[in-house]
Amino acid sequence: MQTAVGVFGGEGYKDGIEVPPLMVANAGQSDRPEISSLNCPPFVAVELCREHLGVHPCDRRRSINEYRSLFPAIDFSLIENDDDVLWKADTREKNEEVAARGLKFLSWLWTRKEKEIAIVTHSGFLYHTLSAFGSDCHPSVKDEICKHFANCELRSVVIIDRSMMGSDPATTNYPGKIPSGLDLPSDVADEKLPDEGKVN
Template identity: 65%
Template sequence: MDTGAGTALYPLHRCKTIYLVRHAQGVHNVEGHKDVRAYLSPALLDAQLTPLGWSQVDCLREHVTKCGLAKKIELVITSPLLRTMQTAVGVFGGGNYTDEVSGSPLMVEGAGHSGRQAISSLNCPPFLALEACRERLGVNPCDKRSSITKCRTLFPAIDFSLIENDEDVLWEPDVRETREAVAARGMKFIDWLWTREEKEIAIVSHWGFLRHTLNMYGKECHPTVAQELNKQFANCELRSMVLVDRRMLGSDTHTCNFPGMDVGEASKN
């Protein structure tokens, strides 16, 4: 018998589905495409989305609604940078917010000079901001986040409770995070997802973070799968992945499982 099976079986309770999203087009993407030195411009601090970026958000929102994904996602995790939070709430948030509706909006009107209406926090999953899925740290001002005080003002219904410092203490003006450090941070973040009970999680992050993290995971895969993982993300691209617990990080059994009885037990009843 050939033991080199091309497939694998894992118990369903040891699997999660994650949806990786790169933020929509930001102003830094446009300026950096014209001149790579523009990434060093202080004017691009915590870069926001462009009008085209918001159009990309609207297109992805329409897609996740039509394919039913919007109703399946139990949690949205976002990097705490302006462009990722704008993308996250625009794609996965509720409808337009009105004063008559109770609860805080996910995004206030015009957040980040967007000119967009406020976005409701009703009829959508919870949103959690995490430093762990930020873009590669250091040097480029576009990758330095705003204060959490400001973020809470612009995105009142996003949960920032797991971010320890109000100001950005991780970004350094003269030290660029190595690719290896980004990948290690990304893999630690993916492992952390097993501490969450949600099974369907959307993660809105950045080109560099996604690229370096997936490149590391691709080293364990068949070359064809690795090539797929290593493909660079376009702006506002979404990819579905299955996360498998191979190290017994999870312990629950699936709710659909049923223990059954062996023949001896059955004969006693």
């Protein structure tokens, strides 16, 4: 959460305007100043959007009550349990389970009214979730979707729910019908099909 509020936090405090901070000063012994929620987007904590669960103590979350005191302006209302009931000391979540949890998260994401949403989470969660997509694309597209994320990497992804467009369900996120021909990124298509698309 510290990364999210650091990147997307609001403006500095202004005289006469009282808003709760996104993060209190020195949250988690970070030696960081308080971060305002003034004019910032909504922050919603979602339990599904977490790193691999189990075994590693670093993947266990604190109690929600503790987080609420550190991050007063973040909405924790969707998290049902104060304590971390998902993390198990003796069982590590399988990659397939992380991906399934990620797809559940994406199903929840479709319920949001916002059109542009920043998801701040761990690389493993994103890697396994996004690996569920692109199997019917050119291998270079699949490779791009499934790259591991670097620490604090910002990556833009557009996901389109084809069912909302009255189109046939498919795993490709192309808006509308699936186009004929190869599904190649433009730079690869230019190399493989140099004569097509040239203006005469």
